[in-house]
Amino acid sequence: MKALMLTRYERSGASSRLRLIQYAGPLGLQGMSSSLQPFFDDNYLRRLYSGSPTLATTLVAYARRAGQLIRAGHADIMWLEKEALPWLPWALECAMLPRVVPLVVDYDDAVFHRYDLHPSAAVRRLLGRKLDRLMASASLVTAGNCYLADRAKMAGAQQVEIVPTVVDLTAYTLRPDTFSASGPTIGWIGTPSTWTEYMAPKLPLLTQAAEAAGGRIAAVGAGRAAAAYPLLDNLPWTEESEVMRIHEMDIGIMPLTDTPWARGKCGYKLIQYMACGIPVIASPVGVNAEIVEHGVNGLLASSDAEWAEALQTLLRDANLRARMGEAGRRKVERDYSLQVWGPRVAQMLRDVASTGKSR
Structure with missing residues (x-):
């Protein structure tokens, strides 16, 4: 056939x-x-x-x-x-x-x-x-x-x-359990257009949270859309390096605005993070609310205040990040592989x- x-x-x-x-x-x-x-x-x-x-x-x-x-x-x-x-x-x-x-x-x-x-x-x-x-x-x-x-x-x-x-589980392996002296990294992966629409408005909040935790923000695939910003590492995307880039993250995020277009998104970046054992924070829009079990494999956040609280919760607790990351990996193995x-x-x-x- x-x-x-x-x-x-x-x-x-x-x-x-x-x-x-x-x-x-x-x-x-x-x-x-x-x-x-x-x-x-x-x-x-x-x-x-x-x-x-x-x-x-x-x-x-x-x-x-x-x-x-x-x-x-x-x-x-x-x-x-x-x-x-x-x-x-x-x-x-x-x-x-x-x-x-x-x-x-x-x-x-x-x-x-x-x-x-x-x-x-x-x-x-x-x-x-x-x-x-x-x-x-x-x-x-x-x-x-x-x-x-x-x-x-x-x-x-x-x-x-x-x-x-x-995701293909043979490619998406668990993040190595390594210590980073530079502090925790808040990570995002996507395209220039999704960066501009969903991530750029969150940058002041993310920068404040990263600075308070002594960490950084990693943006993979944003390209020229991501202007120079304090604590922001603008990294290129390639198919060969994307898993390695996710392994360098401590928290994976997916902010969205509640629009008809956003409700049609399939939450793939959340699945990528979770497959690597990374805990997630996401807007509860569309399928995001199904992928993320709040308090189990990540946190859901709507308002800026909820985002700030979720970031603070995960940035200050490495053990919680590890537990949520393990739960996320199990869910991907079961439902999204x-x-x-x-x-x-x-x-x-x-x-x-x-x-x-x-x-």
């Missing part, structure tokens, strides 16, 4: 790597082959994060995807990340999608809000229900949390399964392919 993975990005794109690409190994163990065909290449993503995407690279991406769809009929199942043709209307995408191949669509973000909550009335009118129609046409929709799954059900999807974003979800996802795809249902 052959699965065609139509991703948004190559491995450098976190959502593509984690939601589809990392399942190639588990699919292979189940006797299934997979073919990766991204919309954008890594060159586009580098340009995007550097603030210099070009029209030419975007047009090349659309031409590439058109060719992929034309040749997709050879696959036994088509596994699509989010949508096939971003920013193009449903009528065109529907016409391009092969009708003879069962379709599975995956969502780990509330990307439908990019259209239905767009400030332009024209965009809302043309694209506002596009992804609902795509979900309704699919044989299976996999969603990273309940918020996304509920949208798929309301759209009339035939079958909806919640599949969390998971590729070792658990790989066979499950492979079976979902096999079941869809075996029904032979086409669009």
Whole structure:
């Protein structure tokens, strides 16, 4: 059986790597082959994060995807990340999608809000229900949390399964039990856009807490969005070094604002921290409140006062950090690992392919 993975990005794109690409190994163990065909290449993503995407690279991406769809009929199942043709209307995408191949669509973000909550009335009118129609046409929709799954059900999807974003436990090892003479580190991992929206407003509070504890703040992946700030270490992200960077943290954080877009997030950075045995502090928005068991594997905080208290609690108590970190690791092993979800996802795809249902 052959699965065609139509991703948004190559491995450098976190959502593509984690939601589809990392399942190639588990699919292979189940006797299934997979073919990766991204919309954008890594060159586009580098340009995007550097603030210099070009029209030419975007047009090349659309031409590439058109060719992929034309040749997709050879696959036994088509596994699509989010949508096939971003920013193009449903009528065109529907016409391009092969009708003879069962379709599975995956969502780990509330990307439908990019259209239905767009400030332009024209965009809302043309694209506002596009992804609902795509979900309704699919044989299976996999969603990273309940918020996304509920949208798929309301759209009339035939079958909806919640599949969390998971880590490979062979790569995400426990943090070494080493002593740091420099004091505890408050850590965050993400992208420039999420830094600007969620972390930058918290910097004064975080700096005050770190300074009082004789510690520092580590930001991994924020790039140029993270301006020079007292006690802030702005560190580059690479796939090869991300676990090492998390091992250097003592507390992992995930602040969010309660918005429709944030409710669609899948809490992956929390799962990364917990997999390494790091206690967490998070805003109780969306799936965060399910991943974090308050007082067990981390702390939930809404207001600035609650954030300050949570930071102070964990910064001053290394034993509590260790206990919460151990509890977090156990939860990841049980609920958020590729070792658990790989066979499950492979079976979902096999079941869809075996029904032979086409669009």
